[in-house]
Ligand SMILES: Cc1ncc(COP(=O)(O)O)c(C=O)c1O
């Protein structure tokens with residue numbers, strides 16, 4: 039991982055600013071984003087489509103990390119955004135994000151969320167189930183409105199990743215099943231609706247995927263479905279959204295291809311298969327989350343207490359943990375770290391970085407060789423920009439960290455640090 043970081047005078051730099059300076063200025067624990075990395079990845083995705091002369095959308099999966107500043111960056115980069123809740127939609131609205139670039143996902147959107155989407159003219163509603171088709175029809179009737187929609191299908195592809203983050207297998211809570219004919223039934227219902235304009239088909243096979251084979255099979259199945267719909271129902275999707283899931287490097291044991299190379303392979307398969315089956319090549323939309331925000335994020339902590347159990351293990355505790363990054367505890371996710379104020383040192387030791395939460399499972403990194411850590415040192419855990427802050431909690435009533443955006447040597451607070459007062463903001467003093 040040390041090849042991927044910028045180091046000056048043995049100090050970790052983020053977006054041209056020493057990490058220790060950020061820690062001093064904003065306090066720890068701290069979530070920092072190097073904004074240029076976010077921009078570069080979006081641009082790399084776009085270049086692949088442009089090189090192939092395809093209609094496309096790069097629709098960032100907001101669930102990986104969202105805040106007003108993130109939507110501002112996405113807007114500047116002319117990206118789309120995929121949202122999955124009224125809360126994400128509200129944040130995008132507050133950021134002035136163009137609503138025609140928003141796709142609304144979710145397997146249980148409420149009537150209120152669908153009404154909000156229709157009122158704000160969200161560009162695409164991605165229908166997930168029969169209940170939702172009916173609910174959206176009712177909402178559109180009541181508002182005398184129409185909506186552009188896509189059908190999410192489950193393509194029966196088991197991606198090679200942690201089973202908790204697989205989504206494209208047949209036994210999944212998401213989408214209309216192709217094999218049992220549910221997708222065909224959904225297609226007919228939507229084509230019969232006067233209020234919904236069916237733009238295409240969507241699928242997403244899972245997250246943190248390294249192998250290209252899953253995407254190839256997914257794309258082949260989607261093109262076969264297009265051909266089937268064209269022949270049987272005289273309907274050809276204009277857009278095929280293949281989802282996200284492109285795996286990133288967390289540690290030196292990870293060797294993914296570049297995110298844009300996954301997309302090139304998907305495009306190649308799409309072009310070959312559509313030509314073979316005689317279907318017009320659709321616009322291709324992608325929904326990357328992790329690959330856009332993940333590598334851009336670094337979590338900064340200060341080291342505190344430590345405990346050595348002779349012949350067993352040395353624990354070093356930091357001032358954060360599972361409240362700001364649940365992924366190690368939830369998925370056994372692995373990360374790499376550096377001591378930001380002493381990146382390379384001849385003298386190292388094997389330590390386990392523990393969090394400060396009252397759970398034995400609150401371990402951020404088990405067994406990592408790092409320069410000898412002193413209390414007050416700044417520990418940087420790398421590539422934490424996706425599904426860290428966005429899955430953060432107030433467990434143990436710890437406030438969530440501040441989020442800092444850094445670009446060209448300039449840092450700004452994107453999300454303020456939560457205060458103790460924020461923690462009791464919604465609490466009520468009862469008359470008891
Ligand atoms: C529908 C959908 N699209 C896109 C994504 C983004 O996935 P990733 O962050 O792995 O790119 C997800 C999450 O897995 C998802 O459920």
Ligand SMILES: N[C@@H](CCCC[NH3+])C(=O)O
Nearest residue numbers: 101203245246365424425
């Ligand atoms: N939250 C997961 C990814 C799930 C993506 C949501 N569909 C992670 O941290 O890896």
